[in-house]
Amino acid sequence: MSPAKLFARLILQLVVWTALMGALLFGVGGDWHWPQAWAFIAIFVFGGIGFGLWLASNDPGLLAQRLGSLAQRGQPLWDRIFMIGAVVLWLTWFVVMALDAEREHWSDMPVWLNTIGGALTIGGFLFVLRVFRENSFAAPVIRVQNERAQYVIDTGPYAVVRHPMYAGALGYIFGIPLLLGSWVGLAMTAIFLAGIAWRARGEEQFLIRDLPGYADYANRVRWRFIPYVW
Secondary structure (H helix, E strand, C coil): CHHHHHHHHHHHHHHHHHHHHHHHHHHHCCCCCCCHHHHHHHHHHHHHHHHHHHHHCHHHHHHHHHHCCCCCCCCCHHHHHHHHHHHHHHHHHHHHHHHHHHHHHCCCHHHHHHHHHHHHHHHHHHHHHHHHCCCCCCCCCCCCCCHHHHHHHCCHHHHHCCCCCHHHHHHHHHHHHHHHCCCHHHHHHHHHHHHHHHHEEEEEEHHHHHHHHHHHHHCCCCCCCCCCCC
């Protein structure tokens, strides 16, 4: 598929996800004038377009992988189940945050924390882009891309932690509930952290078994997400 067609497919997916999350935030929240929600939508849309333009120009192979199905050949069954659960949890998260921060006003968060949340969200997305620059095999699902001659990446952020994609995700996982002003949403990040940690362990076992050189890499790079922490 040409880069132009891949970018068009990205825009379609972006429209669908934006409409879905917008419907949950504004529909459940009950207020189309919710500025924090509009700030999140703007970050998501402009970030998605920016990612797409960069990938279409620099790494269309990775863009094709990012746009692939959440269930693919060579992907372990447990990861397929995990991905379905992750999507359900993600959407549920937005429902809870809309109820908490806008409809019921259970949380009272100052604007300066909303601003920090926006900065963390943007920072997380930018760090993920750095990961994309380093790793052309950064697919959303766990599998070995034999058709693209996948090999172990151990440079850039991968020389510091084994899962820099997950490390970058921490930025927007913590940033989004702060941006939207939901303490309940922030508390729910514990579920995301537990799920990501569990998946990282399973991914490592899978790659040690099926990707030559990964066992040696895992022995050389000690930390998974954050140096000197875990």
